[in-house]
Each structure stands twice: as C-alpha cells, then as structure tokens.
Amino acid sequence: MSNALLTGRTEISCDVLVIGGGAAGVAAAAAAGRAGAQVVLLERYGFLGGLATTAQVGTICGLYLQDQTGAEATLVACGFASEFASRLESAGGTKPLRVDRGLWVLPYAPPTFARVADTMVGASQNITMILHATVAGASAENSWLNLVRALAWNEPLFFFPKAVVDCTGEATVAALAGANSENGGTDQSPALVFVLENVDPTLAERGLLEVRRELRHAVQDGSLPEICERLALVPGTGANGRLALKLSLFPANPDRALWRQVTDWERESRALLEPLHRFLVENVAAFRNSRLDAVAPQLGIRSGRRILGRARLTDEEVLSARKSPLGIARGGWPMERWRKSPRPEMTYFAERDYYDIPLDCLRPVELENVFVAGRCLSAETGAMTSARVIGTALATGWAAGTAAAFHAANRPLDEAVTLIRKQMG
Numbered sequence: 001m002s003n004a005l006l007t008g009r010t011e012i013s014c015d016v017l018v019i020g021g022g023a024a025g026v027a028a029a030a031a032a033g034r035a036g037a038q039v040v041l042l043e044r045y046g047f048l049g050g051l052a053t054t055a056q057v058g059t060i061c062g063l064y065l066q067d068q069t070g071a072e073a074t075l076v077a078c079g080f081a082s083e084f085a086s087r088l089e090s091a092g093g094t095k096p097l098r099v100d101r102g103l104w105v106l107p108y109a110p111p112t113f114a115r116v117a118d119t120m121v122g123a124s125q126n127i128t129m130i131l132h133a134t135v136a137g138a139s140a141e142n143s144w145l146n147l148v149r150a151l152a153w154n155e156p157l158f159f160f161p162k163a164v165v166d167c168t169g170e171a172t173v174a175a176l177a178g179a180n181s182e183n184g185g186t187d188q189s190p191a192l193v194f195v196l197e198n199v200d201p202t203l204a205e206r207g208l209l210e211v212r213r214e215l216r217h218a219v220q221d222g223s224l225p226e227i228c229e230r231l232a233l234v235p236g237t238g239a240n241g242r243l244a245l246k247l248s249l250f251p252a253n254p255d256r257a258l259w260r261q262v263t264d265w266e267r268e269s270r271a272l273l274e275p276l277h278r279f280l281v282e283n284v285a286a287f288r289n290s291r292l293d294a295v296a297p298q299l300g301i302r303s304g305r306r307i308l309g310r311a312r313l314t315d316e317e318v319l320s321a322r323k324s325p326l327g328i329a330r331g332g333w334p335m336e337r338w339r340k341s342p343r344p345e346m347t348y349f350a351e352r353d354y355y356d357i358p359l360d361c362l363r364p365v366e367l368e369n370v371f372v373a374g375r376c377l378s379a380e381t382g383a384m385t386s387a388r389v390i391g392t393a394l395a396t397g398w399a400a401g402t403a404a405a406f407h408a409a410n411r412p413l414d415e416a417v418t419l420i421r422k423q424m425g
Contacts, residue, residue: 022050062391107236204238309378327356
C-alpha cells in the first residue's frame with residue numbers, strides 16, 4: 001500500500017479495498033489478507049461488526065443446519081464462519097441454542113462480537129483498518145472501478161484499488177460506480193433492540209404469551225399504538241434478569257424516499273420505548289421492577305439495495321436447496337419475511353440441507369473488479385430473506401475477499417472458487 005500527500009489530499013493505493021466492517025466486511029478483509037493482498041478496510045463507526053453490533057442483533061443465524069431431532073448443532077460449512085463462531089463461543093462463553101422448528105442460533109453479546117472481529121482483522125499484517133470512514137463517491141472507467149473517495153474523521157481520502165469488495169449492505173460503492181441495482185428497502189420491516197434489567201428471570205423460559213395478551217388489550221382499548229404488539233424476545237437472554245427485546249416496525253412506504261423513512265423509523269421507534277416500558281411495568285408482573293438499561297444505537301435494517309449480478313439467487317433455488325459447481329457459500333437459514341404480521345413468515349426447505357450461492361451472485365455485470373457480499377448480493381426478494389443473515393454474510397464475505405485478492409493478483413477466478421470450495425469442506 002502506498003500513501004502520498006499531494007495538493008492537500010491523501011491518496012492511497014492498495015490491492016483490495018473492503019468497504020464496510022460488518023460481518024461480511026470482516027470476513028472479506030481477513031480472506032484477502034490471508035491470500036496475501038494488501039488490504040484497506042473502511043468502517044463508518046468506531047468499531048467493527050456492522051448491524052451485529054450497532055443494531056445489537058444478539059444471535060447469529062445461518063451457521064447451522066435446521067435439525068429438529070439432533071442433540072447438537074451441525075455447521076452448514078467449515079471455513080471462516082465456523083472459525084469466527086468458535087472464537088465467539090470461547091470469548092463470550094456462549095454455545096448454540098435451538099429455537100423454533102429445529103433452527104439453531106448462536107447467541108452473543110455485541111461487545112464480544114466487536115472484540116472478536118477486531119482481533120481477527122488485527123491478526124493480519126496485510127490489513128489497514130480505517131474507522132469513522134464514509135464513502136463519498138466512486139468512479140469507473142472501462143468497467144474498472146479505479147477511484148473511491150471517502151471521508152475519514154472528516155479528512156478526504158482518495159483510494160486507488162485493484163479490486164473492491166462492497167460490504168455496505170446497500171451496494172453503495174457498486175451503485176456509485178455505475179452498477180445496476182434494485183431497492184429492497186421495502187421488502188422487510190426493521191427492528192429496534194433494547195435491553196431491560198431486573199426482569200423476572202423465569203420470563204425467558206415462559207415466553208411472551210402473557211405479555212402479548214396484555215399488549216393486545218392495550219392496543220384494542222387505545223392505550224398503546226398497534227406497533228407495540230410486534231414485540232419479541234432476543235433468544236439467549238433473560239436468565240440473569242437482563243432481557244433483550246426486539247420491536248419490529250412496519251415496512252417502508254414504497255412511495256417515500258428511504259432516507260426519510262429511516263429517519264422517521266429511528267425517531268418514532270425510540271419515542272415508543274418510554275410508554276411501552278411504563279405499560280409493562282404497570283401491567284405485567286415480570287417487569288414490575290425493571291428499568292431500561294440500553295437501546296441499540298441503530299435500527300436493524302433487514303433489507304436494502306442490492307446489485308443485479310451476473311447470476312441471481314432465486315427463490316426456487318433456495319427452496320429446492322439447489323447446489324452449484326460454482327457455489328462459494330452455503331445458505332442454511334429458511335426464508336424469513338418480516339412484514340405486517342407481528343411474527344415472521346417462515347418458509348422452510350428440507351431439514352439438514354442447504355443451497356449454494358454461486359460466485360457470480362457477488363459480481364455486478366458492469367464492473368470487472370468489484371465484488372459484493374452480505375445482503376447486497378444479487379438475489380430475488382424471497383431468496384434474500386434467507387441469504388441476508390449473519391452466518392451467511394460471513395461466508396459470502398470470505399468468498400468475495402478471496403476472489404478479490406485473486407483478481408488483484410491477476411489469478412483466475414476459477415482457482416479462487418476451487419480454493420473456497422475446499423475450505424468449505
């Protein structure tokens with residue numbers, strides 16, 4: 001990586017530029033670094049993890065096969081996702097938890113997720129991390145993205161990468177550079193996570209049936225708005241009286257600009273917390289002595305802009321658990337649609353099975369040296385409700401980072417595919 005100060009601006013050249021330090025970006029940076037590339041990782045917050053930390057999701061979905069009878073969780077694939085999960089278990093003292101219909105998740109504490117991500121990225125001498133960095137522009141020439149402009153703590157930086165991995169969750173860089181995309185922002189409703197302390201620890205075992213009954217009555221008599229019925233537990237919390245809850249909002253209005261919608265969501269959801277908590281204290285015995293301890297600093301946005309790639313993951317491929325000789329990541333989570341119902345609409349494929357995500361789902365048609373990962377890969381709406389989860393994002397991030405490193409080194413991408421498939425086991 002070279003760095004020169006020219007006419008008041010900082011110019012940085014690198015092999016691979018990874019934009020976004022969420023689950024996909026952490027995996028992409030680690031993969032490219034281990035492949036020998038000189039990597040720069042940009043992250044807009046002061047810590048890694050993306051929505052896993054800022055939205056305090058609290059569980060990793062997509063790591064394990066659905067299994068209603070097995071006594072232990074079975075990994076969908078080996079590789080970086082399983083390595084990350086293992087380190088998270090060790091660092092946080094957590095273990096896989098079986099929830100509804102034989103689905104397994106890995107609970108985690110958001111600070112632990114950030115710490116593990118930081119450790120794994122920091123382990124590579126090839127990675128330069130730049131925090132508090134936001135992309136301001138990108139340009140391409142002859143199908144080659146050759147410039148990315150960013151602000152890092154309000155200082156302008158100009159990047160000249162050989163290859164780029166877009167892990168922004170919104171296909172931001174790919175779209176700025178001219179890649180065609182579609183807006184999935186109205187496909188799913190977002191959610192706000194908050195934490196209450198001094199909750200009856202037996203509530204987590206009993207579930208929220210009694211709570212939902214009281215909320216239903218309150219909505220019917222006008223004491224609370226309808227949205228308060230969309231309350232759910234975050235699995236793996238509550239045993240020590242510290243309970244994480246998730247309030248799902250209503251989907252976006254397709255006629256409203258998404259940046260306006262997100263602003264309204266953030267403000268309105270936080271305004272609901274005080275009356276909602278007061279109602280729980282006054283009407284549900286388990287919350288009588290509780291207090292509001294923490295609120296996620298950002299909404300969990302489940303869907304956003306995604307590329308129209310050289311291949312597209314289809315709903316039928318997910319539901320039939322389709323395999324591909326070019327598959328570079330495996331999806332094991334069912335379709336999970338959060339729309340107007342208080343509960344998600346789940347559509348399952350065969351137990352103990354998975355589908356493949358081909359490399360071309362990570363490649364925009366218009367750009368030769370750009371790869372995407374996470375929820376901005378190319379997929380139909382239903383397929384994305386499965387592929388967007390953290391476990392799958394770790395897998396697609398690893399694949400995108402490996403492919404980008406090979407591309408930057410002028411090595412054939414089919415060699416990258418072979419290596420990735422070997423690592424998956």
